[in-house]
Amino acid sequence: xxxxxxxxxxxxxxxGTSVKIECRSLDFQATTMFWYRQFPKKSLMLxxxxxxxxxxxxxxxxxxxxxxxxxxxxxxxxxxxxSAHPEDSSFYICSARDTTGGWGxxxxxGQGTRLTVV
Amino acid sequence: xxxxxQSPQSLIVQEGKNLTINCTSSKTLYGLYWYxxxxxxxxxxxxxxxKGGEEKSHEKITAKLDEKKQQSSLHxxxxxxxxxxxxxxxxxxxxxxxxxxxxxxxxxxxxx
Numbered sequence: 186x187x188x189x190x191x192x193x194x195x196x197x198x199x200x201g202t203s204v205k206i207e208c209r210s211l212d213f214q215a216t217t218m219f220w221y222r223q224f225p226k227k228s229l230m231l232x233x234x235x236x237x238x239x240x241x242x243x244x245x246x247x248x249x250x251x252x253x254x255x256x257x258x259x260x261x262x263x264x265x266x267x268s269a270h271p272e273d274s275s276f277y278i279c280s281a282r283d284t285t286g287g288w289g290x291x292x293x294x295g296q297g298t299r300l301t302v303v
Numbered sequence: 304x305x306x307x308x309q310s311p312q313s314l315i316v317q318e319g320k321n322l323t324i325n326c327t328s329s330k331t332l333y334g335l336y337w338y339x340x341x342x343x344x345x346x347x348x349x350x351x352x353x354k355g356g357e358e359k360s361h362e363k364i365t366a367k368l369d370e371k372k373q374q375s376s377l378h379x380x381x382x383x384x385x386x387x388x389x390x391x392x393x394x395x396x397x398x399x400x401x402x403x404x405x406x407x408x409x410x411x412x413x414x415x
Contacts, residue, residue: 227408228408229391230405231405234402278345292336292393293348294338294346297345
């Protein structure tokens with residue numbers, strides 16, 4: 186099946202610094218990528234939807250200036266957590282699918298990135 | 304309130320026993336996905352259902368979408384330790400094929 190690669194799998198950063206997380210679709214063109222955040226023992230919370238070549242659509246309550254999303258190509262989307270603080274520590278997962286065919290295609294998920302801000 | 308409710312929240316079953324996880328919504332489930340997650344890892348796709356009344360099986364796992372398309376169930380037959388993990392249902396609740404909303408998750412433990 187299709188593979189979505191997310192990097193890094195774990196990152197520890199100092200408070201105030203920025204962290205970039207990459208999400209790549211390895212064998213298909215991902216017209217749409219989704220970024221989720223997962224708190225311990227909680228479900229996935231959609232943060233934003235990014236479409237290749239256009240601005241991301243953020244969910245209510247998600248700070249777009251803090252969580253910068255770039256989807257510059259059909260195989261790569263990046264999430265940058267700017268000026269990270271300890272409360273940003275979480276598990277971030279990306280998802281990618283080819284939406285041109287509507288539903289009927291799987292949404293593939295990356296392995297996730299555990300961010301710890303100290 | 305949660306748009307997609309899963310029940311039970313957690314489940315402990317003995318190896319070899321059957322179990323069912325439910326995913327319920329007050330809205331129409333236009334596309335319903337079942338995923339399995341090991342804690343701290345990514346999601347593994349299990350099955351996708353679209354049509355009311357649809358049922359799919361893979362190995363010992365069967366998923367159904369009810370006729371009204373507001374509830375789905377995931378049934379595991381003769382559970383094994385390898386089935387342990389977190390099961391998540393995700394659905395398109397808008398009909399726009401744009402994003403998935405996820406359920407609260409069900410944590411499954413299988414004891415020997």
